[in-house]
Amino acid sequence: MREREDKSVLTEPRCPFCRELFERPHDVTTDLGFFQGGSCRCGAVYAYDPTGRNLGEAFVDALTYACNEDWSLAWGLVPEEDYIQSILSYNLRTHRVSPKQGMTQRGTTGKLIFIKLLEGVTE
Numbered sequence: 599m600r601e602r603e604d605k606s607v608l609t610e611p612r613c614p615f616c617r618e619l620f621e622r623p624h625d626v627t628t629d630l631g632f633f634q635g636g637s638c639r640c641g642a643v644y645a646y647d648p649t650g651r652n653l654g655e656a657f658v659d660a661l662t663y664a665c666n667e668d669w670s671l672a673w674g675l676v677p678e679e680d681y682i683q684s685i686l687s688y689n690l691r692t693h694r695v696s697p698k699q700g701m702t703q704r705g706t707t708g709k710l711i712f713i714k715l716l717e718g719v720t721e
C-alpha cells in the first residue's frame with residue numbers, strides 16, 4: 599500500500615517550479631484566439647499540447663501569455679536568462695502527470711509546457 603501512495607504523490611499535478619498543485623488546463627482567451635492552459639500562483643504559466651507534437655505552438659502560447667501578450671517582449675527573451683521552462687507529460691483526463699519520460703502510453707498523454715519569467719523581465 600505504501601508504494602502505491604508514493605506513486606500517486608509522484609503523479610500529482612504540481613508546478614515544476616514551486617511544487618504547488620496546478621489546475622487542469624482551461625481555455626485561455628488571447629488576442630489570437632485561445633489555448634488550453636493556465637497559470638500558477640508563483641507566476642509560471644503553462645500551455646497544454648494534447649498530442650505532444652505541437653510543443654512549438656504551445657511554447658509560443660505560453661511565452662506570449664507570460665508576457666501579457668506583448669509579442670515584441672516575448673520574441674526578445676533569452677532562455678535561461680529571461681525565463682525558465684519545463685515540460686511535463688500530462689494526462690488531461692485523469693489530471694495526472696507522468697513521472698518518467700518515455701513511460702507514457704501513445705495517444706493518451708499530452709504535454710504541458712511550463713514557462714516562468716525570471717525577475718525583472720517585465721519591468
Ligand SMILES: [Zn+2]
Nearest residue numbers: 613616638640
Ligand atoms: Zn508555480
